[in-house]
Amino acid sequence: MSNFKKELAEYTKNLNKATQDENLTRAVTRTVKSYRQNVEAAMSQYPHTPALAEEVRTIKDYSMANNKELLERAMQAIESNHGQAFYAEDREAAMNIVKKIVGQGKIIVKGKSMLAEELNLREALQEEGNEVWETDLGEFILQLKNDRPMHILAPSIHVPREQVAEIFSKFFQKEIPADIAEEVSVVREFLREKYFAADVGISGANVVAADTGQIVIIENEGNVRLCTGVPPVHIVIVGIEKLVPTFQDAMKVSEVTWRYANYGAPGYVNIISGPSRTGDIEKVITYGAHGPKEFYVIFVNNGRQAMMSDENYRQALHCLRCGGCMYECPVFQVTAGHYGRTYLSGIGSVWTSFVEGVESAAPMLYTCLRCGRCVERCPMQIDVPKMVGRLRSEVVSD
Amino acid sequence: MTTNKHIPPVLELIRDNIIKYGNPLALNHRQNSSWIKDLDLPAKGEILFYTGGEYQLLPYLEPLLKTMTYIDPAGRTFSLLMGARKLVNFIGIAPEKIFAGMLAKDKDRYNSINYKAAYILKKLGYDLCYDAQGEIYSGALLYELGFWQDLQSYAVRVGQAIRKTQAKTVVCLSPHAAEMFKHVYPQFNEFPELEVKTFVELVWEKRDKLSPIPVDSPVVVHDSCRLARDLGISKEIRDILDSVGVSYVEPIRNKEWTTCCGGPGKMLFPEISKIIAKRRVIELTDTGASKALLACPYCLSSLQGGLNPDKPMVIEDLVEFIYRGVNHNVEL
Numbered sequence: 195m196s197n198f199k200k201e202l203a204e205y206t207k208n209l210n211k212a213t214q215d216e217n218l219t220r221a222v223t224r225t226v227k228s229y230r231q232n233v234e235a236a237m238s239q240y241p242h243t244p245a246l247a248e249e250v251r252t253i254k255d256y257s258m259a260n261n262k263e264l265l266e267r268a269m270q271a272i273e274s275n276h277g278q279a280f281y282a283e284d285r286e287a288a289m290n291i292v293k294k295i296v297g298q299g300k301i302i303v304k305g306k307s308m309l310a311e312e313l314n315l316r317e318a319l320q321e322e323g324n325e326v327w328e329t330d331l332g333e334f335i336l337q338l339k340n341d342r343p344m345h346i347l348a349p350s351i352h353v354p355r356e357q358v359a360e361i362f363s364k365f366f367q368k369e370i371p372a373d374i375a376e377e378v379s380v381v382r383e384f385l386r387e388k389y390f391a392a393d394v395g396i397s398g399a400n401v402v403a404a405d406t407g408q409i410v411i412i413e414n415e416g417n418v419r420l421c422t423g424v425p426p427v428h429i430v431i432v433g434i435e436k437l438v439p440t441f442q443d444a445m446k447v448s449e450v451t452w453r454y455a456n457y458g459a460p461g462y463v464n465i466i467s468g469p470s471r472t473g474d475i476e477k478v479i480t481y482g483a484h485g486p487k488e489f490y491v492i493f494v495n496n497g498r499q500a501m502m503s504d505e506n507y508r509q510a511l512h513c514l515r516c517g518g519c520m521y522e523c524p525v526f527q528v529t530a531g532h533y534g535r536t537y538l539s540g541i542g543s544v545w546t547s548f549v550e551g552v553e554s555a556a557p558m559l560y561t562c563l564r565c566g567r568c569v570e571r572c573p574m575q576i577d578v579p580k581m582v583g584r585l586r587s588e589v590v591s592d
Numbered sequence: 593m594t595t596n597k598h599i600p601p602v603l604e605l606i607r608d609n610i611i612k613y614g615n616p617l618a619l620n621h622r623q624n625s626s627w628i629k630d631l632d633l634p635a636k637g638e639i640l641f642y643t644g645g646e647y648q649l650l651p652y653l654e655p656l657l658k659t660m661t662y663i664d665p666a667g668r669t670f671s672l673l674m675g676a677r678k679l680v681n682f683i684g685i686a687p688e689k690i691f692a693g694m695l696a697k698d699k700d701r702y703n704s705i706n707y708k709a710a711y712i713l714k715k716l717g718y719d720l721c722y723d724a725q726g727e728i729y730s731g732a733l734l735y736e737l738g739f740w741q742d743l744q745s746y747a748v749r750v751g752q753a754i755r756k757t758q759a760k761t762v763v764c765l766s767p768h769a770a771e772m773f774k775h776v777y778p779q780f781n782e783f784p785e786l787e788v789k790t791f792v793e794l795v796w797e798k799r800d801k802l803s804p805i806p807v808d809s810p811v812v813v814h815d816s817c818r819l820a821r822d823l824g825i826s827k828e829i830r831d832i833l834d835s836v837g838v839s840y841v842e843p844i845r846n847k848e849w850t851t852c853c854g855g856p857g858k859m860l861f862p863e864i865s866k867i868i869a870k871r872r873v874i875e876l877t878d879t880g881a882s883k884a885l886l887a888c889p890y891c892l893s894s895l896q897g898g899l900n901p902d903k904p905m906v907i908e909d910l911v912e913f914i915y916r917g918v919n920h921n922v923e924l
């Protein structure tokens with residue numbers, strides 16, 4: 195069999211197996227139900243949201259068309275805020291910059307980032323002899339389980355509490371009961387030490403305001419606050435598509451993102467402009483007061499520019515990663531992240547086509563039913579079925 | 593024939609059949625138009641009745657699916673399909689021979705939907721024509737599966753076939769065909785200008801001519817993705833039911849939020865497709881209704897396949913249902 199056939203057969207086997215996994219089906223069914231209820235409640239409490247989403251679509255249109263200029267402006271703003279800004283063409287370039295800043299033998303605490311998954315960042319840093327900890331609870335579980343995220347917002351959606359207890363008992367070498375509160379607390383205790391021992395904190399970003407150079411990170415657990423606030427060095431890795439012109443725009447994008455991610459208001463919205471500083475002694479500005487002394491932002495292309503310059507696919511970059519489409523996808527509902535690689539489900543197959551190539555994306559592209567319910571849900575109205583059709587035509591004419 | 597290393601052979605099989613025979617399973621004109629019986633439909637006219645051969649395909653799908661479902665996806669599926677492809681190259685597929693598991697009652701039922709649809713429209717006063725010798729498949733699968741290069745020349749063939757009938761309006765039984773005629777083919781040069789209607793729309797326009805249909809309990813409506821989302825037709829079905837005095841209920845997800853029947857996944861991921869169909873059937877039976885109505889050949893076949901023997905439900909095409917509401921005493 196050719197590689198493709200082998201891959202497709204393997205993929206199909208996995209998909210079919212996933213549908214038989216009762217834990218997975220039960221967890222996803224529960225999540226879909228509560229997602230639908232929560233998002234409905236959030237929308238009725240904040241009925242201005244759809245209009246705001248429309249405004250965000252315009253902001254995104256403008257931002258994609260003017261990305262180069264926004265990138266320049268953002269990099270300048272970051273530098274003038276006493277941070278350092280970089281541009282990386284591809285994975286290799288991005289990882290070279292990260293490795294150079296981090297060095298070897300360091301302790302790193304890390305917040306959840308899809309781009310980090312795309313770059314295989316944790317593994318690459320571990321290979322350099324660093325100790326890297328995922329601090330998002332779901333990702334921490336997956337790190338111990340040696341597994342990959344099954345949903346962009348709820349990465350360990352497929353692991354029930356009993357299995358978490360098993361994994362934790364083995365790792366912490368003591369009996370951890372299948373009690374969610376206890377499971378949460380044991381991780382809290384463990385990671386607390388890591389935050390303070392860490393040399394470097396790494397995070398992604400939801401939006402970047404080009405005019406002020408400010409980075410916005412939305413979260414619920416508070417782990418991002420600690421990752422980005424405690425260690426002496428903070429590195430942000432972010433895709434170039436996350437740039438918008440102004441701080442005000444960034445706030446609009448953020449609100450729409452969390453609302454469609456089913457939150458009225460998320461636990462925390464972090465806004466970071468540069469390294470921590472103080473002028474309290476003799477008005478002399480000194481960096482690294484309580485927070486990081488060094489602040490780095492790495493803007494990554496890795497296929498995004500190509501997406502941006504093709505009007506048939508540009509819209510896919512508008513994706514806010516709210517996850518709404520996945521909950522409404524009939525295939526995702528029974529397979530979760532098995533319908534995916536780094537990026538999941540229909541929108542994920544479009545992204546995969548650019549960051550990994552259409553060949554890698556082919557099995558995913560052909561999994562889509564093209565039923566179109568994702569488009570109904572999507573705040574950015576991304577026409578995934580249309581893009582999937584077009585990408586299939588590229589696979590076929592390859 | 594192209595052999596592409598990045599697509600599964602079953603897709604090439606379908607493509608080759610469409611290109612070679614104007615039908616995804618290589619059914620011929622005789623097999624396609626056997627439903628017509630005593631209906632006297634001229635080959636030319638203003639309003640073209642277009643089946644696209646889609647309901648005619650349905651009896652072959654389940655047996656084909658069964659063959660595929662129980663074969664290890666890691667191995668023999670591919671050799672089976674490769675074998676099927678060779679058959680196409682040399683002799684074309686003889687579906688009756690290959691899919692001996694086909695049920696005669698399915699064949700009769702699905703074929704009769706074409707008959708009933710044409711009958712209903714005639715009774716409602718539409719002057720239909722039908723091209724029994726020249727009708728070819730709409731090409732929807734070429735579009736959906738990514739064979740866009742082939743679509744260029746196929747569009748010409750479809751255009752010619754339509755032009756031959758001199759029709760100004762085409763009425764499609766399948767929403768997939770309607771989508772092609774309405775949204776895809778107009779982008780191609782020289783495709784004939786057509787008014788595109790679905791069966792549902794034509795019935796809706798003359799719904800006041802239908803007689804009441806007696807039912808014991810409310811029916812549940814299943815909206816097809818193409819019809820509801822791409823063609824924006826969902827209210828029309830409810831209006832028709834209102835006018836024949838039938839009460840209906842809605843499942844948890846419907847209209848523009850409708851849940852897919854799983855049909856499009858049948859060829860490549862038959863097991864997943866079946867699970868999705870079963871889950872949609874649960875959404876439908878959860879309403880308490882014992883009959884579901886829909887207006888798409890693939891939904892009909894998929895949901896039929898997703899039925900739970902312990903929770904019986906009748907899945908009916910709107911065509912079959914409305915057939916009861918036409919006045920059979922009035923001369924055609």
Ligand code: SF4
Nearest residue numbers: 513514516517519572
């Ligand atoms: S495609 Fe749309 S719905 Fe899906 S994650 Fe992106 S923004 Fe959300």
